[in-house]
Amino acid sequence: MDANRLTAEGHARRRFLLGTASLGVVAHTPSLFAAEDAPLVASAHVERGALAPVRLQVNGRDYMLSLEPRVTLLDALREYIGLTGTKKGCDRGQCGACTVLVNDRRINACLALAIAHQGDRIRTVEGLAPHGALHAVQAAFVERDGFQCGYCTPGQICSAVAMLQEARSDTISAATQDVRQRGPIALTDAEIRERMSGNLCRCGAYVGIVAAVRDAATRST
Numbered sequence: 001m002d003a004n005r006l007t008a009e010g011h012a013r014r015r016f017l018l019g020t021a022s023l024g025v026v027a028h029t030p031s032l033f034a035a036e037d038a039p040l041v042a043s044a045h046v047e048r049g050a051l052a053p054v055r056l057q058v059n060g061r062d063y064m065l066s067l068e069p070r071v072t073l074l075d076a077l078r079e080y081i082g083l084t085g086t087k088k089g090c091d092r093g094q095c096g097a098c099t100v101l102v103n104d105r106r107i108n109a110c111l112a113l114a115i116a117h118q119g120d121r122i123r124t125v126e127g128l129a130p131h132g133a134l135h136a137v138q139a140a141f142v143e144r145d146g147f148q149c150g151y152c153t154p155g156q157i158c159s160a161v162a163m164l165q166e167a168r169s170d171t172i173s174a175a176t177q178d179v180r181q182r183g184p185i186a187l188t189d190a191e192i193r194e195r196m197s198g199n200l201c202r203c204g205a206y207v208g209i210v211a212a213v214r215d216a217a218t219r220s221t
């Protein structure tokens with residue numbers, strides 16, 4: 001897993017869920033992992049949680065929602081706003097399919113609470129091509145066949161957009177040969193693989209993904 005991932009958000013979410021369980025306010029939600037979540041709330045009194053007004057700015061547009069505070073950013077985007085480009089793979093921070101940009105940094109939306117991102121600039125894959133013209137990273141994925149089934153692709157592309165910016169701002173990775181060097185990081189294949197390691201592809205399209213990111217790095221993104 002990429003060390004740059006904001007795992008603190010995941011910890012915060014788990015602490016929140018544990019806290020609400022002990023207070024007896026965790027409500028049942030249909031979920032791919034409902035069965036595994038069950039022990040957490042088994043002894044808690046279950047009732048529907050209160051709704052809170054949540055204002056999100058997504059792809060330059062404001063959305064006023066009414067959500068339970070435990071709703072993740074991923075579910076808010078997909079189930080409430082209807083932006084289904086962002087995918088749910090594992091729903092637990094392991095696959096990167098849900099990667100979105102928050103204030104230009106990549107995060108796993110399944111580990112973030114929507115209510116915690118009011119006032120932030122959220123960008124999803126839909127926001128990368130607002131007027132129909134593909135973003136340079138999207139175009140490179142098409143040209144290099146950086147996908148097969150395409151399920152991981154929105155997350156891969158959002159992650160690559162932020163990753164290229166990280167490299168331009170001299171952010172080192174575990175693969176950086178000389179951590180004392182100044183200036184933009186040379187994006188070798190090893191650098192790209194390390195920096196994209198938080199995004200898994202079950203189809204194994206990694207050769208095309210690395211080639212696409214390498215191409216995109218030479219273009220204006």
Ligand code: FES
Binds near residue numbers: 091095098109
């Ligand atoms: S769905 Fe978020 S990391 Fe897998």
Ligand code: FES
Binds near residue numbers: 150151201204205
């Ligand atoms: S293209 Fe199918 S999971 Fe990546």
